[in-house]
Amino acid sequence: MMDGNAICLNNLKLRRGGRTVLDIDSLSIRSGESVAVIGPNGAGKSTLLQVMACLLPFESGALTVLGEKVAPGASSIHIRQRTAMVLQKACLLNMSVRDNVALGLKIRKVPKEEVEKRVTEALRAFGIEHLGNRPARALSGGESQRVSLARAFALKPEILFLDEPFNALDLTTRTALLDEVGRMVRAAGTTTVFVTHDVTEIPFICTRTLVVNQGRIVADGSIANVLAPETRNAMMRLLHRANQVFNGDGAGDVSNVAFSVAGSK
Ligand SMILES: Nc1ncnc2c1ncn2[C@@H]1O[C@H](COP(=O)(O)OP(=O)(O)O)[C@@H](O)[C@H]1O
Numbered sequence: 001m002m003d004g005n006a007i008c009l010n011n012l013k014l015r016r017g018g019r020t021v022l023d024i025d026s027l028s029i030r031s032g033e034s035v036a037v038i039g040p041n042g043a044g045k046s047t048l049l050q051v052m053a054c055l056l057p058f059e060s061g062a063l064t065v066l067g068e069k070v071a072p073g074a075s076s077i078h079i080r081q082r083t084a085m086v087l088q089k090a091c092l093l094n095m096s097v098r099d100n101v102a103l104g105l106k107i108r109k110v111p112k113e114e115v116e117k118r119v120t121e122a123l124r125a126f127g128i129e130h131l132g133n134r135p136a137r138a139l140s141g142g143e144s145q146r147v148s149l150a151r152a153f154a155l156k157p158e159i160l161f162l163d164e165p166f167n168a169l170d171l172t173t174r175t176a177l178l179d180e181v182g183r184m185v186r187a188a189g190t191t192t193v194f195v196t197h198d199v200t201e202i203p204f205i206c207t208r209t210l211v212v213n214q215g216r217i218v219a220d221g222s223i224a225n226v227l228a229p230e231t232r233n234a235m236m237r238l239l240h241r242a243n244q245v246f247n248g249d250g251a252g253d254v255s256n257v258a259f260s261v262a263g264s265k
C-alpha cells in the first residue's frame with residue numbers, strides 16, 4: 001500500500017566494479033515532492049537515480065516505488081511504465097519529432113486519439129509545436145532537449161527523473177526550460193528527482209536537496225539548510241576533497257570549493 005511516499009529506500013547497497021557505489025541507510029521521498037540530488041562527480045547520483053527508476057538492480061536492502069516492493073536483483077517494467085527519465089543527452093530516434101514524443105505512449109497502448117492530444121499538448125508546453133514534422137536528428141541541442149522533455153511529460157509520469165538534462169544548454173534556454181519544468185511538475189503534482197551539479201538550478205524545481213558523497217547521503221534538507229553558513233564550510237570541504245579523490249586533479253585551494261560543487265566537470 002502507498003503510505004504517502006513515492007519512493008522508499010532502506011539499507012540499500014550496490015557495488016559496481018568491485019566497489020560500493022551506493023550505501024543508503026534510509027531515504028523517503030513523499031508523493032508529489034521534488035528533490036534535488038547534488039554531489040561531486042562519481043558520487044553515485046546517476047546510480048541512485050537508476051536504482052530508484054528500477055533501471056538498475058541493487059544488491060541488498062529494500063526499495064519500494066509507487067507502493068510496489070522491488071526485490072534485490074529484480075527490475076520492474078510495471079514501475080518503469082509509470083515513470084519517465086530525462087538525461088543530459090536527448091537520445092532521439094531517427095524519426096519525426098511527433099513520432100519521438102508519441103512512441104512511449106504507443107508502447108503503453110494509449111489510444112490513438114489520446115496520443116495525438118497528449119503529443120500536441122506536450123509540444124506546445126515546450127514551445128516546439130512548429131517542429132512536429134521535422135526529423136528529430138536535425139534539431140539543435142536546445143530543441144532536442146525540449147523534445148526530450150516533451151516526450152517525458154507526454155507520458156504523464158507519476159515520478160519524473162531528471163539526470164542533468166539542462167547541462168548542455170545556453171543560459172536563456174536553460175532558464176526557460178527550468179521555469180517550464182518547475183511549473184509543470186508543480187501543476188501536475190509530479191514526484192520529481194532532479195540530479196544537477198549546478199545549485200542555482202535547484203530552486204526552479206525543488207524544495208528539498210540531498211547531498212550524495214561516495215554513495216552515501218551526507219545531507220538532506222532545504223537548499224538554504226544544506227548550504228547554510230554553519231554547515232556549508234564542512235560540506236564544501238567534504239565535496240571538494242571527494243572531487244579531488246575522484247578526479248585526481250588535486251584542484252586548487254578552498255576558494256575553488258564552491259566551484260567544485262556547482263560546476264566542475
Ligand atoms: N557501468 C558501470 N560499471 C562500473 N562502475 C560504474 C558504472 N557506472 C558508474 N560506475 C561507478 O559508480 C560510481 C558512481 O557513478 P555515477 O552514479 O555515475 O556518479 P555521478 O552520477 O554522481 O557522477 C563511480 O565510481 C563510477 O565510476
Ligand SMILES: [Mg+2]
Binds near residue numbers: 045046047
Ligand atoms: Mg551522473
